């Protein structure tokens with residue numbers, strides 16, 4: 219998949235951990251693959267077709283060529299180099315991949331990029347403005363709405379949706395309407411407090 | 421995921437023509453993309469129906485008409501739905517998560533596939549996935565499986581919540597296909613597994629769900645959906661019950677009851693309904709009626725608890741419905 223972004227992403231001089239992982243992942247995966255499973259019923263690697271998709275991500279327009287199988291999650295992480303959106307279950311069950319599409323919270327792992335030509339997407343990377351955290355991000359820090367942090371970007375994007383929908387009027391209501399976001403560290407009290415605090419201030 | 425091509429239908433006719441020649445409809449994708457990634461579903465062609473004019477919710481006389489592409493969240497939040505058919509709103513809110521409800525369509529919800537874990541495990545037998553390969557659930561972990569409507573070939577429950585409410589409320593479905601248009605009760609969409617569990621619904625090849633029509637009724641406002649599950653929210657039902665009561669002069673005139681989590685399809689309980697007609701809405705009447713729900717149950721190794729939980733859930737749902745002011 220090729221990217222034809224209206225802005226160039228110039229790779230920095232320092233190779234990040236992620237880039238190093240990306241560079242070696244292919245080789246490692248191949249080496250680790252038992253011979254047998256290569257012949258088993260796994261998907262043919264061949265690309266069936268490609269499609270052109272335009273999407274705006276955090277205010278920036280992109281025109282991309284995607285394989286119809288690619289989720290928005292994979293396009294964000296692999297093509298647009300926006301790894302803030304996390305892949306937890308890849309089955310719609312954990313909420314780690316939550317983003318806003320046309321203002322609504324959805325799980326990006328079950329959303330095919332090829333079906334969302336023209337979509338307006340917001341991810342965690344777009345929340346900070348001029349070096350200032352978004353009030354909901356600041357509330358997560360203040361109320362310790364996290365431990366390991368893996369679920370946090372999904373929690374925050376879901377929290378934005380929850381507040382915008384008007385479903386953040388009490389701790390009970392927040393718990394129910396944030397239940398699509400699982401936190402394995404159990405940081406729920408802080409998460410609920412952060413969403414409640416940000417909702418009150420908004 | 422196996423490769424496929426994606427077509428975007430610009431009209432209902434174009435979508436049906438594509439489906440008539442082998443393409444699968446895709447709406448929210450929350451069932452289909454998930455199962456394609458697991459390689460349980462392997463369509464070679466998808467037709468995206470999201471641009472078709474099948475959204476929205478409208479009133480026609482006493483009937484509430486819900487477009488097949490209306491999203492679960494949108495239907496649950498609709499003021500007419502909340503005002504006239506609160507059972508539908510409640511059953512929707514109790515299903516999936518806010519994110520999934522923003523994506524999932526009402527048509528897709530009817531056709532969502534089972535959550536039996538073995539259905540997704542390509543290396544074990546599953547008659548629904550691979551006809552004739554056996555059923556790993558019957559001797560496997562089956563606490564979540566059905567006690568009603570099962571066969572020796574499949575024991576998976578139908579997972580939808582809102583379908584339980586729609587079946588209780590005598591909703592009808594309008595479909596359009598290569599042979600034209602027809603309407604039938606939502607209840608008739610779902611097949612029992614019998615010895616063909618891979619055939620789940622009664623749609624003809626290429627048929628597209630267009631809308632769901634919910635008739636008004638004297639019981640519609642005194643109606644509740646109770647979902648019992650392993651955690652307080654965002655989990656499929658162990659047992660659920662939709663209960664609606666028409667009460668006049670302190671006597672039940674008509675009742676509507678259906679259960680989820682127990683049947684191989686959304687399970688309407690007409691015997692329980694009949695037993696309530698003419699009775700006072702009290703605990704004794706509810707308990708006597710609820711006992712009739714378990715007629716013909718076939719519990720498995722791990723799900724016999726549902727035989728006790730089903731009548732209790734019905735009693736509680738009836739009490740909740742009776743308490744609606």
Ligand SMILES: Cc1cc2nc3c(=O)[nH]c(=O)nc-3n(C[C@H](O)[C@H](O)[C@H](O)COP(=O)(O)OP(=O)(O)OC[C@H]3O[C@@H](n4cnc5c(N)ncnc54)[C@H](O)[C@@H]3O)c2cc1C
Pocket residue numbers: 309310311444445446447448449450451452453454469488489514515516517520523524525526527528529530531532579580581582627628629630654655656657
């Ligand atoms: C983690 C998770 C938890 C969930 N929890 C619940 C729950 O608690 N309760 C509940 O009820 N559901 C639950 N669901 C299921 C969810 O509600 C369904 O996946 C959703 O409703 C399917 O709708 P969709 O538009 O995404 O369908 P799609 O995935 O697009 O389609 C599903 C099927 O329907 C067909 N189809 C779609 N639209 C039409 C149409 N108009 N005419 C004909 N065929 C059509 C497709 O070809 C496909 O076979 C859960 C799902 C997930 C992933």
Ligand code: SF4
Pocket residue numbers: 534536537538539545546547548549554555556557558573574575576617
């Ligand atoms: S219960 Fe049905 S879906 Fe589950 S393994 Fe048996 S045949 Fe397959």
Ligand code: FES
Pocket residue numbers: 304305306307308309310311312313314315316325326327328
């Ligand atoms: S990664 Fe999308 S919901 Fe878990």
Ligand code: FES
Pocket residue numbers: 363364365366367368369370400401402403404405
């Ligand atoms: S902070 Fe660790 S999973 Fe939520």
